[in-house]
Amino acid sequence: MKPVLGFIEYRSIAKGLEATDVMLKGGKVELIQATVMCPGKFVALISGDLSAVKEAVEKGVNLDPALAISSFVLPNIHPEVIPALSGTTSAEVKGSLGIIETVDATSGVVAGDIAAKAAKVHLIEIRLARGMGGKAFVYLCGELSAVKVAVKTACDRLADEGVIMASSIIASPHPKLTF
Known part of the structure; x- marks a missing residue:
């Protein structure tokens, strides 16, 4: 289950x-x-x-x-959602980096679940609204094509709700890029 x-x-x-x-x-x-x-x-x-x-x-x-x-x-959340929320995943970016920023905490959790189910990506973190004015964001990584699919799917599925603030894909992040 x-x-x-x-x-x-x-x-x-x-x-x-x-x-x-x-x-x-x-x-x-x-x-x-x-x-x-x-x-x-x-x-x-x-x-x-x-x-x-x-x-x-x-x-x-x-x-x-x-x-x-x-x-x-x-229900039926992706297995990486809870570790991404609790900060127990590997923070190492392997491949490309995808970022989804939402206007509220609820949407950040849902966006992370949608993205992780849409393509073979690794959820690095889902951070909820602490020190960010109520927003949330999702960090994920994987092969560039998978990251593109994951980010696009989450953004498209939540577009009608108006909860996506922004998204970015960094194809080859600099090794010293920290977040």
């Missing part, structure tokens, strides 16, 4: 932390990340089986629906 990812975003740090506690106590889910984001929001990501994640996210939102900004349950 492929993992399921649950996401909740609150406009209140206090209520977001409390909602995360409710999600963790409510079912058999694993906390992937819980953090304060810019500008003064709180986000939590959980994983587990589909029914447990759905129930936990619903409970988290229902704690204070007026302060819950967004939530989603993403």
